[in-house]
Amino acid sequence: MCHCINKLVLVIVNIVFLLAGAAIVGVSIWVIVSADSMFKLVHLATQGSDNINNETLMSYKSSTSTLVAAAYVILVFGxxxxxxxxxxxxxxIRESSCLLSIYAGAVSIVLIVEIAGGIAAGVFRAQIGTEMLPTLKRLEATRYLPINLAVSNDSNPNAVFSSLVNYAQVSMSCCGVSSMSDITGVNTLWTNSSRQYNGKTIVVPVTCCKMNKKDELLSHQNWTRIDDYLIDRNCPYNASSSQINKEGCYDKLNSYIDRYTLAIIVVGILVGMFEIICVVMACSMVQKIRSERQNV
Structure with missing residues (x-):
């Protein structure tokens, strides 16, 4: 009876494994094709502003972010x-001791990798919490360019950083790290640069303005045509416009990270519990099968 229960539970749990594997593959593909710029900005913010130079910024222009690289690994894992x-x-189902032994060993290895990955994710999240705010504030003050300069020379390291910030601001409907003044303050690079856009001086960062068809803009990232997506085309020239996103990006970025971190932790714990049960039951079945064969 116990043998039959083990068999039934193993089959049910492994159907869940099949579905989980398919889900992991799907999520990994989403990460790879969708939010690479967002992940690059988060990773850049954990480097510490003192460690970021022109060469570092240029490496983010064509490289794959660490999180997207990890998504490829997770894709294989899925x-x-x-x-x-x-x-x-x-x-x-076949009561094969060989297959069950391979299965128990493979699940044990996966469990060890998951524990290591969980620890690494925890360290990365703690690092984000302590380093992201001051690093992003300093980078925005010294590296963020007006849209006209950012799109005119994409080989400029500051333009690379600006494109990452523009992506985040449009994606999350936010402005600046804590507020727009992080960009428009008296001593910032943005304020002290030429801000001529369509023949007029902008007083609001263009990507701080509310947009239509955000998904289309983010998909193509065609910043030279960004005014086509503005709800109010006069927004960049009017600091009192009602179409300016007032909320800072830091809190939204933290919420974005925490939302998925919590989901990953909960799913990881549940999957880990399933895996421990699977290993115990598989080993029990192997022992039972071998014992029955020896008694034949």
Whole structure:
């Protein structure tokens, strides 16, 4: 009876494994194709402003962000989880001690990797909390360019940083790190640069203005045509416009990170519990199968 229960539970749990593997593959593909610029900005902010120079900024122009690189690894892991789940189902149904032994070993390895990944994610999240705010404030004050200069020379290191900030501000409907004054303050690079856009001087960063069809703009990142997406085309020239995003990006970015961090932690704990149960039951079934064969 116990043997049958183990078999049934293993089959059910491994169907969950198959679905989890498919879900992980889907999420990884989403990360790879969607929010690379956002992840690059988060990663850059953890470097510490003293460690960021022109060469560092240029490396973010064409490189894949650390989180997106990790998504490729997780994509492989998701596919592996799918195969492990299939192996576990087949091993349980056919009562194959060989397949179940391979399955138990593979799940144990995956569990160890998940624990290591969880620790690394915790360290990364703590690093973001302590370093992101001062680093982003200093970078915005000294590196962020008006849209006319950012789009005219994308080989400029400051333009690379500006494009990452522009992506974040449009994506999250925010402005500046804490507020627009982080960009428009008296001593910032933005304020002391030429701000001629469409023949007029802008007084509001263009990406701080509310947009239509944000997804389309973020997908193409065609900043030279950004005025086509403005709800109010006069917004960049009017500091009193009602179409300016007032909220700072730091709190929104933190909420964005925390939302997914919490989901990952909860799912990780649940999956880890499933994996421990799977290993115990698989080992129990292997022992039972071998014992029955020895008694034949």
């Amino acid at each position: 596919a592996l989880s799918f195969l492990i789940g299939f192996c576990g189902c087949c091993g349980a």
